[in-house]
Amino acid sequence: MKTHSGVLVIAEQCFGDIHRVSYELLGKGREISQKLGSPLYSLILGGEGLNVEELNYCGADKVFYMKNKCFEKPEEFLFKENIVRFIEEQKPEVVLIGATSFGRSCAPRIAASLKTGLTADCTDLYVDEEGNLIQIRPAFSNNILAHIKTITIPQIATIRYKEFNEGKRDTNRGINITVLDAYVSLNDKSEIIEIFKDSDFDITEAKVVVSVGRGIKKKEDLEMFKELVELLGGHLGASRAIVDAGFIGSAHQVGYSGSRVKPKVYIACGISGAPQHIAGMKEAELIIAINSDSSAPIFNYADIGYVGDLYEIIPKMIQALKNNK
Amino acid sequence: MKVVVLVKEVPDMGKVRFDTEKGVVDRSSADAQINPFDLNALQAAVDLKNLYNGEVTVITMGPLRAERTLRDAYARGADNCVLLSDKHFSGADTFATSRTIAAYISKLYDYDVIICGEKSIDGDTAQVGGEVADILNIPHAYYVEKINSISDKEIVVTINSLCGSKQLRKMKLPALISVTKNINRNELPTVKRKLKSLKIQVEKFGLSNLIDYISEEDTGFKGSPTKVIKVVVPKEKIKECKVYKDDFRGFFSDVLGALKDKKVL
Numbered sequence: 001m002k003t004h005s006g007v008l009v010i011a012e013q014c015f016g017d018i019h020r021v022s023y024e025l026l027g028k029g030r031e032i033s034q035k036l037g038s039p040l041y042s043l044i045l046g047g048e049g050l051n052v053e054e055l056n057y058c059g060a061d062k063v064f065y066m067k068n069k070c071f072e073k074p075e076e077f078l079f080k081e082n083i084v085r086f087i088e089e090q091k092p093e094v095v096l097i098g099a100t101s102f103g104r105s106c107a108p109r110i111a112a113s114l115k116t117g118l119t120a121d122c123t124d125l126y127v128d129e130e131g132n133l134i135q136i137r138p139a140f141s142n143n144i145l146a147h148i149k150t151i152t153i154p155q156i157a158t159i160r161y162k163e164f165n166e167g168k169r170d171t172n173r174g175i176n177i178t179v180l181d182a183y184v185s186l187n188d189k190s191e192i193i194e195i196f197k198d199s200d201f202d203i204t205e206a207k208v209v210v211s212v213g214r215g216i217k218k219k220e221d222l223e224m225f226k227e228l229v230e231l232l233g234g235h236l237g238a239s240r241a242i243v244d245a246g247f248i249g250s251a252h253q254v255g256y257s258g259s260r261v262k263p264k265v266y267i268a269c270g271i272s273g274a275p276q277h278i279a280g281m282k283e284a285e286l287i288i289a290i291n292s293d294s295s296a297p298i299f300n301y302a303d304i305g306y307v308g309d310l311y312e313i314i315p316k317m318i319q320a321l322k323n324n325k
Numbered sequence: 326m327k328v329v330v331l332v333k334e335v336p337d338m339g340k341v342r343f344d345t346e347k348g349v350v351d352r353s354s355a356d357a358q359i360n361p362f363d364l365n366a367l368q369a370a371v372d373l374k375n376l377y378n379g380e381v382t383v384i385t386m387g388p389l390r391a392e393r394t395l396r397d398a399y400a401r402g403a404d405n406c407v408l409l410s411d412k413h414f415s416g417a418d419t420f421a422t423s424r425t426i427a428a429y430i431s432k433l434y435d436y437d438v439i440i441c442g443e444k445s446i447d448g449d450t451a452q453v454g455g456e457v458a459d460i461l462n463i464p465h466a467y468y469v470e471k472i473n474s475i476s477d478k479e480i481v482v483t484i485n486s487l488c489g490s491k492q493l494r495k496m497k498l499p500a501l502i503s504v505t506k507n508i509n510r511n512e513l514p515t516v517k518r519k520l521k522s523l524k525i526q527v528e529k530f531g532l533s534n535l536i537d538y539i540s541e542e543d544t545g546f547k548g549s550p551t552k553v554i555k556v557v558v559p560k561e562k563i564k565e566c567k568v569y570k571d572d573f574r575g576f577f578s579d580v581l582g583a584l585k586d587k588k589v590l
């Protein structure tokens with residue numbers, strides 16, 4: 001008899017909305033649970049009124065809804081305390097957590113409390129012949145892929161957003177929801193004073209990203225790119241070089257130390273294509289590069305390129321797009 | 326104000342070579358350096374020290390040669406440099422590393438804030454901070470872009486992004502924070518401090534010094550719950566790029582076709 005069984009997906013909610021990574025985890029979790037011949041559970045922690053039956057529809061055999069006001073705001077310690085208690089009782093063999101900012105901040109505490117291994121930011125998972133979960137993750141600034149096995153139980157991994165397909169939604173799937181109260185709802189060591197939005201855009205959700213690099217000479221030159229972005233209905237991205245130069249806020253930065261984006265179309269303007277920039281955009285469906293230097297590495301990653309001065313090309317593109325309307 | 330900074334020594338990513346055939350990282354191909362993200366952590370600590378009359382202790386776990394990284398940290402403003410080094414510590418994953426570091430910090434006993442960088446450029450896990458905080462049973466905040474205020478009892482920080490929002494959070498001390506690269510700009514070391522750094526004493530601790538706080542089987546490879554079973558170095562995919570020059574119309578019609586194809590227009 002195995003002491004632990006079941007695959008547990010920790011679903012994430014952000015201010016009352018279930019984060020889509022949760023459905024992706026259920027999609028992959030289903031596959032893993034079938035291989036292991038064990039059930040797929042999902043735990044979600046939140047306040048009143050979450051659409052938790054969606055977790056059933058998208059693959060969970062059993063949903064545990066831990067309902068308490070204290071989960072309305074993201075604070076790692078309380079989430080961790082409650083998740084750990086739940087895992088100790090439920091004893092799953094595999095735990096999957098979204099590698100979102102909150103997931104990556106919470107997971108190390110969960111794993112350390114359980115004295116078990118944790119693999120961060122996985123891009124793939126499979127089960128080997130002995131029933132071990134093999135976790136694949138990029139390391140060395142995305143230069144290698146490490147295959148990792150965990151010898152303790154549960155095996156915990158955080159999984160990148162937009163890496164897997166969402167679990168197939170089927171409203172005929174049986175609803176099985178257990179509502180629980182929080183084990184602990186107070187943390188006197190940490191207090192959230194205020195929550196605020198600084199920008200109302202999320203570059204990782206954009207369908208089109210137009211990114212600008214050191215090819216521009218001054219901050220004011222960003223205006224023409226804003227116009228282009230407007231015409232294409234996208235978001236403005238940036239290389240670290242112009243973020244560091246103070247031309248634009250860090251929420252726009254694409255790359256290894258910025259956001260990783262996967263838009264349908266990525267347009268890189270005056271960006272050389274340093275490995276740290278490529279790490280953040282190479283998975284875009286289509287990449288267009290504009291650069292005055294024909295030997296710039298960005299062309300090795302692009303589908304369509306233009307060798308020329310962006311001060312000439314961008315106004316032309318804007319005009320041509322307007323004419324096309 | 327007693328500030329502890331956790332730093333890691335990493336290879337220079339611009340130079341390190343990866344063997345696609347054998348699937349190995351040739352660490353000897355590149356010089357070791359202080360993890361770039363940790364420079365922001367160190368700067369944040371030095372800034373606190375200058376404001377509040379504090380003391381900065383830098384800790385790294387690694388082989389004896391990591392002494393160099395600690396001297397660099399001293400040159401940049403650290404006061405005490407601690408190297409955790411022992412043959413038993415080698416092969417440690419994040420959990421074994423965190424336990425070893427936490428063991429040293431427990432021994433140190435008197436500290437107010439622990440500061441880490443956002444992640445390391447070789448491991449990329451960003452796990453050690455959270456694990457250390459949990460083992461020490463202290464609160465933590467990741468992605469800190471600003472330290473708003475600090476007293477001898479608590480710290481208030483701005484968290485850059487959690488669930489798509491910023492957060493102003495107050496934590497009781499001691500607490501651990503990991504900082505983003507936007508929190509500050511690294512100052513260069515002065516020549517005077519650089520020269521002095523060559524002469525300072527780096528404190529070294531091995532398993533025998535920490536034995537009241539950690540046992541051998543919890544350290545190094547033996548104490549690591551995760552094992553790397555294989556490393557694959559993917560070959561760079563070079564795309565067939567259709568490059569235009571002096572032909573804007575050709576370029577634009579291709580772009581337009583692609584935009585329509587992707588249904589963004």
Ligand SMILES: Cc1cc2nc3c(=O)[nH]c(=O)nc-3n(C[C@H](O)[C@H](O)[C@H](O)COP(=O)(O)OP(=O)(O)OC[C@H]3O[C@@H](n4cnc5c(N)ncnc54)[C@H](O)[C@@H]3O)c2cc1C
Binds near residue numbers: 212238280292
């Ligand atoms: C730990 C670490 C993390 C990093 N993280 C990131 C990250 O997240 N994101 C990131 O972007 N970088 C990151 N970097 C920095 C990265 O290494 C590069 O320095 C940076 O991406 C360069 O930005 P750039 O391409 O805009 O500038 P450059 O490399 O200076 O390139 C400018 C390009 O513009 C072209 N150009 C100039 N004038 C014109 C013109 N008139 N018309 C058309 N083209 C023109 C030039 O030919 C050149 O190719 C990181 C570095 C480190 C060490």
